[in-house]
Amino acid sequence: EVQLVESGGVVVQPGGSLRLSCAASGFTFDDYAMHWVRQAPGKGLEWVSLISWDGGSTYYADSVKGRFTISRDNSKNSLYLQMNSLRAEDTALYYCAKDISHSSGIMDVWGKGTTVTVSS
Amino acid sequence: DIQMTQSPSSLSASVGDRVTITCRASQSISSYLNWYQQKPGKAPKLLIYAASSLQSGVPSRFSGSGSGTDFTLTISSLQPEDFATYYCQQSYSTPGITFGQGTRLEIK
Numbered sequence: 001e002v003q004l005v006e007s008g009g010v011v012v013q014p015g016g017s018l019r020l021s022c023a024a025s026g027f028t029f030d031d032y033a034m035h036w037v038r039q040a041p042g043k044g045l046e047w048v049s050l051i052s053w054d055g056g057s058t059y060y061a062d063s064v065k066g067r068f069t070i071s072r073d074n075s076k077n078s079l080y081l082q083m084n085s086l087r088a089e090d091t092a093l094y095y096c097a098k099d100i101s102h103s104s105g106i107m108d109v110w111g112k113g114t115t116v117t118v119s120s
Numbered sequence: 121d122i123q124m125t126q127s128p129s130s131l132s133a134s135v136g137d138r139v140t141i142t143c144r145a146s147q148s149i150s151s152y153l154n155w156y157q158q159k160p161g162k163a164p165k166l167l168i169y170a171a172s173s174l175q176s177g178v179p180s181r182f183s184g185s186g187s188g189t190d191f192t193l194t195i196s197s198l199q200p201e202d203f204a205t206y207y208c209q210q211s212y213s214t215p216g217i218t219f220g221q222g223t224r225l226e227i228k
Contacts, residue, residue, distance in 0.1 A: 035217075037164075045156075045164065045207055047217040059215030062121075095163055105211025106154050108175065110163035 002026035002109050004096050009114030016086050020114055022079040022096030027109075030054070030074035033099035035107055036081050038092035038116075048094070049081065052103055064090075086118045122146050122210050126220035132228040137198045141223045143191045143208035152212035153191045155184055158222075159204045167206075168193065203227050 008020040022034070036048040049070040050059045058070050069082040079096050093115050097107035123146035133139050143153065151171040156164040166175045168184035171191060181196040195202055208220040 044222045045158075045209075045219040047209075047219065050215045050217070100166075100169065103214060105152070105209075105214030105217050106166065106169045107156075107164075108166045108169075110165070112163055 002098075004098065004109055004111035006094065006096050006111045006114035009094060009116045011117045011119060012086055013120050014087060014118055016118070018083045018086065018116060020081040020083065020094055020096075020116070022081075022111060024077045024079065024098070027098070029072075029077040032101065033103040034070075034072060034079045035097045035099060036070060036079075037095045037097055037107070037110075038090075039095070039113075040089075040092045043092075046092075050099075050103060050105075051079070057103070083116070086116075088118050090116060091118045092116060121216055122149060122213050122218055124208055124210055124218050124220040126206075126208055126223045128223060129221065130224040130226065132226045133198055134228045135198050135200055139195045139198055139225065141193045141206055141208075141225075143186075143193070143220050145189045145191075145210055145212075148188045149210045149212035151187050152210055152214075153184070153186065154209045154211060155182075155193045156207045156209060157202075157204045158207065164207065198225075200227075 003025045005023045051070045067085045071080045093113040095113045098109040100106040100108045125144045153171045155168040158164045172184045205222045
């Protein structure tokens with residue numbers, strides 16, 4: 001079964017840091033680009049970041065550029081999101097999602113998400 | 121950034137109804153348009169990609185059409201499990217991916 005499981009979401013103070021993880025199984029992880037997408041409480045979906053199959057190319061939404069870093073470890077079938085200088089507006093459910101191919105932008109498998117709350 | 125605008129924002133319909141949701145892009149995106157369904161407390165699910173291609177396992181009552189700036193998602197005969205929020209998403213400017221604001225489909 002193709003599966004993505006996120007972890008690492010907690011309550012953190014403004015200005016703090018956090019690292020999210022996403023464990024992949026059931027498919028050849030290093031064949032696909034991967035995404036992070038977030039959803040603030042009661043709001044719509046916002047794309048956050050994309051990493052190529054080999055980690056050689058990374059891209060970010062303007063709202064997180066310079067604060068978040070996406071990475072992957074293909075030997076561990078894992079995706080990460082390092083989040084620094086967190087703000088209240090980063091509070092959201094964070095999903096990892098598998099691209100349908102090499103950075104097509106189409107997301108065909110999603111995890112259940114992990115919740116990040118930025119609050120003092 | 122390419123802006124995606126869905127209409128309506130919410131919609132009430134009955135089981136068996138034919139429903140159409142519209143998505144408009146702020147510039148031409150060819151056929152790089154995808155549709156997702158999200159049920160409360162669940163992750164989004166890919167329904168349609170490349171404007172009209174049905175994702176594997178998705179019922180044939182779902183269909184998509186359009187190109188350029190105007191797109192539609194049609195559900196031919198609403199089933200109880202179809203009541204959810206639907207999002208369009210453009211992948212034309214990947215990695216600058218953007219979603220529509222969502223259309224909430226409710227039971228009348």
